[in-house]
Amino acid sequence: MRLPLALATLAASVLLGAAPAQAWTLTWLGHAGWVVESRGGTRLLIDPWLANPRFPRGYALPARVDAVLVSHGHSDHAESAAELSERHKAPIVGCYELVAALAPEAGPAGIGANIGGAVKVGDVTVHLTAAAHSSAIVQEGATPHYTGAPVGFVLMAPGERPLYHAGDTGLTREMETIRELYQPGIALLPIGGHFTMDPVQAAIASRWLGVKDVVPMHHGTFPVLSGKPTALRAALSRAVRMTDPVPGTAFKL
Numbered sequence: 001m002r003l004p005l006a007l008a009t010l011a012a013s014v015l016l017g018a019a020p021a022q023a024w025t026l027t028w029l030g031h032a033g034w035v036v037e038s039r040g041g042t043r044l045l046i047d048p049w050l051a052n053p054r055f056p057r058g059y060a061l062p063a064r065v066d067a068v069l070v071s072h073g074h075s076d077h078a079e080s081a082a083e084l085s086e087r088h089k090a091p092i093v094g095c096y097e098l099v100a101a102l103a104p105e106a107g108p109a110g111i112g113a114n115i116g117g118a119v120k121v122g123d124v125t126v127h128l129t130a131a132a133h134s135s136a137i138v139q140e141g142a143t144p145h146y147t148g149a150p151v152g153f154v155l156m157a158p159g160e161r162p163l164y165h166a167g168d169t170g171l172t173r174e175m176e177t178i179r180e181l182y183q184p185g186i187a188l189l190p191i192g193g194h195f196t197m198d199p200v201q202a203a204i205a206s207r208w209l210g211v212k213d214v215v216p217m218h219h220g221t222f223p224v225l226s227g228k229p230t231a232l233r234a235a236l237s238r239a240v241r242m243t244d245p246v247p248g249t250a251f252k253l
Contacts, residue, residue: 025037026253028217030053031054035250047078047165051080054247067121070098071168094110095113097146097147097148098135124155125157126155129151133195135147152166164186165188168195175209179209189214189232191232200231200235213241214232
């Protein structure tokens, strides 16, 4: 018996592990920065750092942004948050202390939460997860200003696979907790090493998370972040698909 074309296409997609036809739209801004849009149209900036050396030349951010998510206080993740929050009238979302430190006076009130909590932005629920890192605003010649716990984010929206942005983190068994709680299908993982996981550790993280799709980030911005996507691909299970993003080029997962 021949299957109808639609059913045959669906079956082939399942067998090949293809991404759904409608899915998250992702645009890498270099380093750990992302524009993420749900199929419902909610648009989030995550860790946008406009001065990063890999920010796509000539790229214009969307006119409408619904929230700016910031994983921790280091300048390569948080430096542009206040400017973008004010420009787009979009609240900053993150750890309570960090949001209190970053939210601009002329911008909307930030939404501070903490690990285990969740924030609703449009049709997306943003879950804050643990990250093994540090978090402070460090100004030259000044004492670092503590900004609460570093976090990652799990984004959940109707009809979408849960999407995990790890922030800056080392390999941690907390990823098994993330798997149990949220069952992510997609993980945006740092692979640069030195300050975060390297490719081999990120491959282990993908196994602990149970994800089917991995996207590397936080690599190649500076020489010290020497982890390579090719090394991640070699270390991943064959059951996991890796997408190597081009800064400024949107793709769907």
